[in-house]
Amino acid sequence: MDSIDLEVLHACDQWLRAGWRCEYVTVVRTWGSSPRPEGATMAIRADGVVVGSVSGGCIEDDLIAAVRENGIVRTAPEVITYGISADEAHRFGLPCGGTIQLVVEPLGAHSRMDELLALAQRRVLTRRTLDLTTGAVELAQGQADEQLRMDGQALVTIHGPRLRMLIIGAGQLSQFLAQIAVGLEYQVTVCDPREEYRASWSLPGVEVVHAMPDDLVLEMKLDSRSAVIALTHDPKLDDLALMEALKTDAFYVGAIGSRANNARRRERLREFDLTEDQIAKLHGPIGLYIGSKTPYEIAVSILAELTAVKNGVALPAQMSVEHGKALAA
Incomplete structure (x- = not known):
């Protein structure tokens, strides 16, 4: 589209x-x-x-x-x-x-x-x-x-260039996220090397690619109008791609996961050749805290945060998933 x-x-x-x-x-x-x-x-x-x-x-x-x-x-x-x-x-x-x-x-x-x-x-x-x-x-x-x-x-x-979004993982949440993102005028690419996930995709206007995510990040030459969202929960797929994405000018790089998983991910990223400033660009847990439960609600939460970042809106810490879940615990 x-x-x-x-x-x-x-x-x-x-x-x-x-x-x-x-x-x-x-x-x-x-x-x-x-x-x-x-x-x-x-x-x-x-x-x-x-x-x-x-x-x-x-x-x-x-x-x-x-x-x-x-x-x-x-x-x-x-x-x-x-x-x-x-x-x-x-x-x-x-x-x-x-x-x-x-x-x-x-x-x-x-x-x-x-x-x-x-x-x-x-x-x-x-x-x-x-x-x-x-x-x-x-x-x-x-x-x-x-x-x-x-x-x-x-x-x-x-x-200028269209906004681009790379979604890592072809699961159900990715389909809902891609569907809304297309309506927001993103050129959406979904990357997943796992055939069992790609086989169920049928969303018009979204390219589904069989490749290793980190290779695709390099191939896409991400710029300041690009966003990367990792949704597989699999460090073997997410971490290397995030490492490469954080080195680019992408305006948003985020990964799904719990607060504990997010902390462990950041520790793993420190083992690579990333600076603390680059690691600090990672959004995670992604989204705004709106009490979302269903995949559609989570997709809305993610895109709300991403849109705020794109538009240069500084969000208060109280709106983050990490802060909201800490208060609810």
């Missing part, structure tokens, strides 16, 4: 190749509450077909109605703001006080959408600079810490 950003780029590229006129819409600024964040995108075709989203639906309806009534008439990018007045906010389904600003860009060969799509598919982090006067586009290597920005002359957006 493509991320929403890639789906929109795919649509733009396909429509342009087929000779359709179309526009690319980007959320560039929000005030107060808004349905979609800055950087959200949508493509709209000359017949009103859309891919992606910039609001809860009402703003899309307004853009579609304008295209169906007038066609695509813009010849240069335009900045549009919705929700300035209370009446307009109500009309477009924005919360009280919410305002959203969009850049609507008519596309053509000069937009370089085919090049941007190719770079995104190759996992190249790319900076796209749009001249707001002429519509000319420049593409350059992006930086991991860059954010969307706009001034009176240009809009700069960052398009």
Whole structure:
């Protein structure tokens, strides 16, 4: 499954190749509450077909109605703001006080959408600079810490690799975790050398690999948009993979297990060529303490913690599984 950003780029590229006129819409600024964040995108075709989203639906309806009534008439990018007045906010389904600003860009060969799509598919982090006067586009290597920005002359957006998740172990919990992660737009790979576990997998959009986990970690060349979750409970499979993953820039490396097993795992990792800082990156026992019992609940717990880490949210120690179980003991 493509991320929403890639789906929109795919649509733009396909429509342009087929000779359709179309526009690319980007959320560039929000005030107060808004349905979609800055950087959200949508493509709209000359017949009103859309891919992606910039609001809860009402703003899309307004853009579609304008295209169906007038066609695509813009010849240069335009900045549009919705929700300035209370009446307009109500009309477009924005919360009280919410305002959203969009850049609507008519596309053509000069937009370089085919090049941007190719770079995104190759996992190249790319900076796209749009001249707001002429519509000319420049593409350059992006930086991991860059954010969307706009001034009176240009809009700069960052398009990058999809989030990747490597799950070690093909058990029941892994299936639930992978299912939710796909919905969160991760490219999920499950690794398990044990045939008896792989044979029962049938989840669309998830690659199941027969390999030793540590070899696959090295092969994947994990980056700052990658996460690794070890779920086998088998040190022979988990430990070597964790050792290699902790040396990478992966934003999240975690392993399931009890508090006692987690302590023993850390001691085993100290026998390898890892620094204390690298070992400290390991999340375990993984997840947030929400009283989870079933595999689905545990998967939610794990992904909640992972999402907080990805978004740079510092969680209080009281929310950790280790702290919660210690209090409950």
